[in-house]
Amino acid sequence: MSRSPHRARAVIDANHVGRLESLADAASARLPDVAEPLFAKLATARIASGRQMPADVVTMGTALTYRDDISGREQDVILVWPELADIGQGAISVLTPIGTALLGLPVGGSVNWMTRTGHKRALTVLRLGIVSEAA
Template sequence: MYKQRSTSRDTCRRPRVVIGADCLGRLEALAEGAIQRNPDLADRLLDEIGRARIVPAAKLPQNVVAIGRAVTYRDETTGQDKTVIPVYPEEADIARGRISILTPIGVALIGLAEGASLHWDTRDGERRILTVLHVASQDYHESLEAQ
């Protein structure tokens, strides 16, 4: 009988996810609203929310990806680094690096800490590994208010 050999990649746990309580209701509503349009993505977001540790906004660590915080990540498949800002769908502007939380990369990044790596699937169904390199401590909403 053939026994599949497990590798560390097969048994690798998904990284921890931490979400601020101030975003929780909005994220759940977005996921539920997307169930008809994009059930796979909605399910992924609900899954991430379900396994997340929810903390008061003031206790959300500065090195954790959150709505409005710029994040630099590396696509380990291509070796490219990219900086984006996860935002709510109505604020998305790819030309300015603002990606909707309702995209595969937005769902993959939310709640991850610096140094975390995970597998994610592109819109084309390609599996990649992504690593969070840096999270900006100030979100872009605060920087706009300061101007």
């Protein structure tokens, strides 16, 4: 029996907030379609630090498997800072629409998001892998 996915409020590591805000600020003039969702996520997220940060939440450096809820396809990725992004290796930048959508989601959490081409998508985080703070 599978759990039904749920919409969850994002939880963001307090150690990452400053850098995420700086990235959104820097992107706001040339990539507003990327910056605005990140600003919105930061404005509505619960900020947690230390022991308050849940272990089952996608944060920077998290390896994870998500399901595209429209196609049913599962994908393994790692959420990384922009300079470490390499789509060929499954390393997706937090400054992409899908990266921003994944940021802060718990296992079992779902989110609707918009691609850069304006297509609506939905995904659910299925499981987390090893977390690497270096990423």
